[in-house]
């Protein structure tokens with residue numbers, strides 16, 4: 107594995123090398139069609155697993171064990187804090203995001219966050235994250251991540267087994283694109299139903315309604331966000347299991363919010379930045395709004411001003 111990237115932060119290079127090499131292992135399995143069937147197990151949040159979920163989780167653990175700087179690993183697929191060394195950094199992972207979409211050929215991927223000085227669950231928060239982003243297992247193997255305040259895109263050359271990592275210039279683009287699953291809209295909070303209608307309205311022909319896109323694969327919807335801009339939403343709903351939304355705070359929402367914030371975008375749970383939401387448990391869920399700063403401000407205003 108050849109990774110032409112050096113972190114601006116101390117002692118992270120070995121962790122990046124482990125994450126990027128694990129992504130190569132998972133991608134190779136996916137290309138072989140391995141693991142693309144339901145497993146008999148379920149993960150810590152009770153979600154059904156496909157075999158590739160388990161393969162991906164093991165690939166990251168095996169790779170991270172080789173680096174002495176990783177203290178704990180938190181994974182969607184496992185309970186609790188998994189100690190692997192006395193290192194200074196901890197890694198939180200969704201080892202295979204969008205796995206059900208992978209079954210039908212939609213690009214899946216992995217989400218990671220690297221946290222400093224984390225000892226207990228509440229330390230895996232927006233203040234202690236130092237790096238965050240995701241891999242996309244699509245037509246190519248790609249990486250989009252923030253190393254501190256700098257943002258990068260990586261693409262893997264399968265012929266030479268070399269990564270080419272380049273800075274992403276110019277900040278977050280803008281587009282009237284809304285990534286949302288409207289399935290639960292009848293049981294969303296009233297303020298969101300009104301805001302959703304507003305985003306899809308032509309305002310008496312004076313504005314273009316938002317274009318709607320939904321991959322049911324956060325890494326794919328967030329890749330579009332990084333390249334084009336827009337607003338990504340996974341809200342809470344008044345039905346069993348969605349009271350706090352569906353996406354997990356520590357290893358999905360915080361890393362993605364960190365990356366988009368580094369590009370000049372923003373995030374909210376409806377009331378405050380996702381990077382400020384207190385972490386009480388490792389598999390805690392949160393409502394998620396991530397995107398262009400102006401769009402996030404409109405979301406918070408819509409909730410605040412709703413009668």
Ligand code: P6P
Pocket residue numbers: 203204205206287322323324325352353
């Ligand atoms: P829904 C995939 O299961 C995932 O965790 C994210 O990748 C994705 O954004 C979301 O859930 C899709 O949820 O309810 O549309 O299937």
